Amino acid sequence: MSASGGTKAIIAALTANLAIAVAKFVAAAFTGSSSMLAEGIHSVADSGNQVLLLIGGKRAARASTKEHPFGYGRERYFYAFVVAVVLFTIGAAFSLYEGWHKISEPTEVASPIWAFGVLIFAIIAEGFSFRTAIKESNAVRGKQSWVAFVRRSKSPELPVILLEDLGALLGLIFALFGVTMAVVTGDGIWDGIGTMMIGVLLAIIAVVLAMETKSLLVGEGASPDVEARIRAALESAPEVERIIHMRTLHLGPEELLVAAKIAVEHNDTAAEVARGIDEAERRIREAEPIARVIYLEPDLDRLRTPAAN
Template sequence: MSAGGGTKAIIAALGANLAIAVAKFVAFLFTGSSSMLAESVHSVADSGNQALLIVGGKRAERRSTRKHPFGYGRERYFYAFVVAVVLFTIGALFSLYEGWHKIADPHPVESPVWAFGVLVFAIVAEGFSFRTAIRESRALKGDHSWVSFIRRAKAPELPVVLLEDFGALLGLIFALFGVSMSVVTGDGIWDGIGTMMIGALLAVIAVILATETKSLLIGESAAPEIEEQICAALESAPEVSRVIHLRTLHLGPEELLVAAKIAVQHDDTAGEVARGIDEAERRVREAVPIARVIYLEPDLYRADASAESRTGA
């Protein structure tokens, strides 16, 4: 997996979640708190998710084959989508069920000191993981907002880890709220309410992740500014008078397919056109290194074809 995939953030999140899962489960055994059980399952699911992201990154590095001539780069999108499914089915549904069960049959939290101690430890550990994910993401985020970064990112790992860590911190706050209210009031229903809040939070995050990764799985074009760079590079070649239209598709986070119809002079020889295409491809790869698969079709520009967008919008 490339550095852009946020390997450091994934490893940090995996280590934190494994340690936190063990601590939360021990606290559940001592307290009987449904919030602690829900958070234990949440951390186990997150650990599995980080493992899935690592597996996806490794499988995406395989060489192209006759059956898959464009390689396996989009496996990273598939495994990110599986993460969303796991987060919903294991994390959200289990938490919602456990919360409903606790509300229907409430009982007080035992040995709350264990719960408070583990929750504070978990908040510190998740905060470290979240800070690592933010630091890894800043270079890719640029001037965009965090919401825009999550929506525009072509590498799915960092948005997944960011949302998971953010959800984990909120979930810990919800668990702390549920346990605290149960201890203060002596009513175990609050513990169930905190658990239901965790389940609802995980469901929302899972839906967001599934929506974004589904779009990547279907196939997304390059960002508008990248397409403008490609057009500029093509039109800078001497033999290319203009780009008639352009199509781009991400074969993976760091691999872009470029297909364009370019206008050439009507009196150019076949050799001149071939040299012009080679030069245009070289300039595109120089301007946009991730443009690794390029198909250019020479044509004569016609004014009546101007209705066809350069970028296919």
């Protein structure tokens, strides 16, 4: 994912959520609806999410130091994990609590026109934000399904924004359902049910994002297609007889570490081996530009080296 694409989606979501949060709180004050209050908290949490993602992207761009020789690229994973675990979970916990409270002590929804107007406005605004996230994701998704893209993407921002915007749209639909049923039936319990539905939705999204970002934070290797390109580039170098073994690790979304032991001819000179390694590194970087840290260890091709007498 390009940094500019991710930033564009984040800013679009942040702008929409700030406007929507204000509108939802105003509607909650006029209507007394717990669904609207939960949705207001949801939008505030979403806005916090986007601020954290922007901070993570800024901090990840710092130059490497002696203490962090491989740089700070994985800070983007850390902040995405914080978004998943803390903010989504807080939003879910508040919504579940507020929904239970409303079901236990139902009250009539006053001035429902405020709720309907704000919810329709919010659905339109979130729709534009979701459209931006889809457009930016399609630019890098390739032929992957949406589920595969969320699970395999090494850049956390777009999957987070996609699930966040999807959750926001579904949450608005749940809130609209709860308020509508409360108005139609005159029973405020429905408002609480809509709020509980929002809480369950946020909890599910929190679990999914936490699992995916945890995997990135712990450390993931290159995707199969990227690894295949690196292998092909390495094996195409004239001095490389074969790859004995190879490991890859993402130091950040756009930075990959490649470590490999390669077999060379037993009668190659040190100068020839050094030139071969330089050429192999050049070919790897040409095939996969994100392979920025490369360590190649030469070894004798023991499968072809003549046995000692």
